[in-house]
Amino acid sequence: SEPLSGGGRSSGLMSFLRIGDRAAGAIKSGGTTRRAAKMVVVDIDHPDIEAFIDWKVIEEEKVAALVTGSRIMAEKLKPVFHACINCEADGDDCFDLKKNPRLKQAARDARKSLIPEAYIMRIVELARQGFRDIEFRTYNTDWDSEAYGTVSGQNSNNSIRVTDEFLHAVEEGGSWALRGRTNDKVVKEVDARKLWDQVGRAAWACADPGIQFHTTINDWHTCPNDGQIRASNPCSEYMFLDDTACNLASVNLDKYLQTDGAFDVEGFNHTVRLWTLALEISVLMA
Template identity: 25%
Template sequence: MTTLPMPADLPEPAINPNAQVVLAKRYLQKGPDGEPTEDARSLFWRVATAIAAMEAHYDKSPFTPEALARAFYDLMTGMRFLPNSPTLMNAGAPLGQLAACFVLPVGDSMEEIFDAVKFAALIHKSGGGTGFSFSRLRPKKSRVGSTGGVASGPVSFMRIFNTATEQVKQGGTRRGANMGILRIDHPDILEFITCKERENELQNFNISVALTERFMQAVEKGEDYDLVDPRDKRVVGSQNAAEVFSLLVRKAWESGDPGIVFIDRINRDNPTPALGEIESTNPCGEQPLLPYEACNLGSINLSVFFDPEAEDGIDWKGLTETVHLAVRFLDNVIDASRYPLDQITEMVRANRKIGLGIMGFADLLYLLRIPYDSTEALSLAEKVMETIQGEARSASKTLAAERGPFPAYAESVFGKRNLGPYRNATTTTIAPTGTLSIIAGCSSGIEPLFALAFSRHVMDGEKLVEANPHFVAAMQEAGAYSESLMEEVTRKGSIAHIGMLPEELRDVFVTAMDIEPVWHLKMQAAFQKYTDNAVSKTVNLPNKATKEDIREIYWLAYELGCKGVTVYRDGCKAGQVLCTGEGG
């Protein structure tokens, strides 16, 4: 389907061996015999041309599709920016579904519930992940009018979604990921909070409780709060808010599940309240969406913008140019994508949400020799994200001038307040970049490294050994590099307790477990401040962390303006629905 011939002088992408393995397993188009019909170069050219071809729809475009295809190719193969996995897999290919994130409504009838199961299956097949709020379902044991029976309630229906997901592997390779959300005031909330208690239960779900402002206030005051039947908003019971909050904390301490989202805050940032209320996010929590809405994401690899010649070590001009090109890319993705349902196409085309984010932040800090757990790192995070958000909005304005604002602009908060016009209802999101970061060879999202050196199992038992290249270079520079050091680091993951290394280096080359939980949270909040959508981040806690520690993290997240929190206490359970490369 590629429309443009591949230029003879197209450079080979510089792909590391890990990326080669991941691309070959999952991203390269394959023939009927299962053998790849393309290589990395033709993959990136396929994507670049398919996305650049959309430029022809717009008269005022300053680019020819040919010139833009080349610019997109260089953008991706220079590992400055990568679009989310479905775009890499499906652009210019028969499937043509390019978005990673979807939210589907689940209505309170058999028809609507099973429609949602079917729609989710179609989305999973195309490589997307789905989020659902089950809050509209009548509580367990409510009467069912047509049969005189009793309802089984949200949790029981979630098991059906879970089983359906199990049977449909995404795009043949990626396991379907779901987010299940229930409001704190739903009568079945206690069952929901404990629904993943048993091992292997609801394996294809991440779950989160939607906390309201009213609930948080009741916790503070030690009051009871109302449980409400979603059908008629009748108060059908009450709970002590502090006790339910303690249960949430205990469950998160035991297993990491459920997470929490601050649903009122999310809705305060809803750019198009006239089109509906936001009830759910995508599976990893970084993208709140309206029912039937989808969003495509893309991530800038910050480590590439390290510039030792620049005053503060960052090539801001290069970063700005990349943001502008990336926003054009992501806006074109919306036109190029074929969505599995008409309702989704309609919603996506009305709002044109995109989610530009970053990866390689921890690598950048290593290169700049700034410890992750420092105020300097927080300032850098804010400066980077403020720049990206500002430039992304400016790029979206430029596109609005060329192509018109997003169709729902007039009824959006921007239209009402005379801000804009913008081409996109949102422009920034920070994704986990589980697989993208492997392809780009950088640290994932805004996370610190999990280990400085480790061996990793990737799909079908294949094993990859990795040492962070910036760490290796720093050790060589300091004259500290040796085989035995590397063996020790691979065993321990961290250098925090390798006393023979200079303290300065031990402060800079920190890993997730070396960092106090509160710094994880502060970093999430710093990025959230300048992100339209939400931020994917796990607050890692050591095994010895207490429930009190988790309670503090939850309150701090509330106070610092985060849209949700996910905590993970080391060793608290064997497996979780990880959105990482290994998760497939």
């Protein structure tokens, strides 16, 4: 949350990453069902690096909580509902925990499972209003499920840029300075080894963040006078200057259909060879 030139303070990296992640989830790549190709790379000395490292870990824990919680709620709230609608008592006695022993026990079991009181009473009230069937939604851990759709951090490759300087600090057990983006001032000092351990635990838990070795990448830079390489495309085969891109190639197969309906194999082979050479040059120069 660095100061802004117009006054106030920045809301920080993570708030904007969540916006971008939500946009990537909504905008399918190429207008099809293919997932968006979005890459997020954060420097190891960024003030928000600790939150970024654990971002996806925490979000996946939320998915686990949604899945587990939804199933427990369905299991424990169904008896509450059935205790109300299958009651043989008269009138409102069926919905009174003091007068309906079966409801009282079902509510007690639900509370033991930490289901909020408001949800227990909502089920009772729905039964009181005459509902005879209630859908209890449950969620699963499928990567394209509604549970994953409700959390952030799932629509990009999240990676960090690690310098040799940081790795030396890890090796020596030293501290590591997190610096502001606008003024380069030290915002916070952290233990380099603890930060590196955090990276390892997060990558083990959820496969992110990935690692890009900033110093080594720039030692191999083919155009160093034009600026540093600070990121890559999502697949990481293209590493080059800011505002450049890994260009993909496509071919319109209809153009190779001849008047007699035959496919121009020779022409297609020639096109493929040209595209392969051009794209290979693009990658090799990066």
